[in-house]
Amino acid sequence: MxxxxxxxxxxxxxxxxxxxxxxxxxxxxxxxxxxxxxxxxxxxxxxxxxxxxxxxxxxxxxxxxxxxxxxxxxxxxxxxxxxxxxxxxxxxxxxxxxxxxxxxxxxxxxxxxxxxxxxxxxxxxxxxxxxxxxxxxxxxxxxxxxxxxxxxxxxxxxxxxxxxxxxAGAVDDCTDRDVTRLIPKVLAVQAGLADVLAVNGDGTTVRDxxxxxxxxxxxxxxxxxxxxxxxxxxxxGSGRETSINDVLTAAEQITGRPVPIKRNPPANEPRVLLADSRRIRDELGWQAPNSDLSQILSDGWKALTSAYAAPE
Missing domain, CATH: 3.40.50.720 (NAD(P)-binding Rossmann-like Domain)
Structure with a gap:
């Protein structure tokens, strides 16, 4: 086709x-x-x-x-x-x-x-x-x-x-460069391309x-x-509950360094947003085998550091 x-x-x-x-x-x-x-x-x-x-x-x-x-x-x-x-x-x-x-x-x-x-x-x-x-x-x-x-x-x-x-994540060497989003910003900070990650509230907000x-x-x-x-x-969506704190912990494990953060007051945003993806799984046979948080971050980190990482 x-x-x-x-x-x-x-x-x-x-x-x-x-x-x-x-x-x-x-x-x-x-x-x-x-x-x-x-x-x-x-x-x-x-x-x-x-x-x-x-x-x-x-x-x-x-x-x-x-x-x-x-x-x-x-x-x-x-x-x-x-x-x-x-x-x-x-x-x-x-x-x-x-x-x-x-x-x-x-x-x-x-x-x-x-x-x-x-x-x-x-x-x-x-x-x-x-x-x-x-x-x-x-x-x-x-x-x-x-x-x-x-x-x-x-x-x-x-x-x-x-x-x-x-x-989030990456295919080949193509990763998300939009640092208005959480995972690209975390990885950019860890690569030395940004100074600090601003976290609204206590980091318990959950996303999919x-x-x-x-x-x-x-x-x-x-x-x-x-x-x-x-x-x-x-x-x-993967249906997995992932908090901001989960992303920070996984990023630190994958990159081998702490994530420098700045705590801001809580934002006016939903505490939880999760997908019910049963329809696409049942009707189209879709699965999400790559959507474990560690793989998302690992693939994004590999792509970013291969092309955009700041010198050590």
């Missing part, structure tokens, strides 16, 4: 392209700069989601799309929401329009997020939980999901939304981390399973 990957130049995009190639598919990298296409790409399509002509050209001869390109910083979306609506919703609408111009129904897998649920009281979170985003990032992803669901219901394509929780390789495998299974006329949402 020839599969277009939007956002292929990104951290998750690299892993999805690699997973598609390993499965025997033909990944086409949709990037703004051809030099940034992942090395596992079979072909490159240069363009931008906000440029309708380039989107139409990119989807013209593909069998499906893994749609990852998006703005994805929660705090930034609160202070500057319009670019999130323009890219995450407007760009997705451009893609949907291009896909529905063809003669045959297409396959579309969207990178969605647990942020669409907001902060539900019931944990773990399943796909029937109310949609109640608390920020523009979550709201725009929820809107993109709904648009895809509506178009799928018309019979013009099959669509699946994969709602990721916290993706999934290895990027396992997340990428979910995209492969999903694009293979898309059925014309049907939209389905799947949560993708």
């Amino acid at each position: 020839r599969v277009l990957v939007t956002g292929a130049a990104g951290y998750l995009g690299y892993a999805v392209v690699a997973a598609l190639a390993e499965r025997g598919h033909e990944p086409v990298a949709f990037v703004r700069d051809a030099a940034k296409a992942p090395r596992h790409s079979a072909r490159t399509a240069v363009g931008d989601l906000e440029d309708v002509a380039s989107v139409r050209a990119a989807v013209r001869d593909v069998d499906g799309v893994c749609h990852l390109a998006a703005r994805a910083r929660v705090r930034e979306s609160l202070s500057d929401p319009l670019p999130y609506w323009r890219t995450n919703v407007g760009g997705t609408l451009n893609l949907l329009e291009a896909l529905t111009d063809g003669d045959a129904p297409a396959k579309l897998v969207l990178a969605s997020t647990a942020a669409v649920y907001g902060t539900p009281e019931t944990q773990p979170i399943d796909e029937d939980s109310p949609i109640a985003p608390a920020n523009a990032y979550g709201a725009t992803k929820a809107a993109a999901d709904l648009a895809a669901a509506n178009v799928a219901a018309s019979g013009q394509l099959g669509a699946i939304s994969l709602r990721a929780f916290n993706v 981390f999934v290895h990027v390789a396992d997340m990428a495998h979910a995209f492969v299974l999903a694009v293979e399973a898309c059925t014309p006329g049907r939209w389905r949402a799947y949560n993708v």
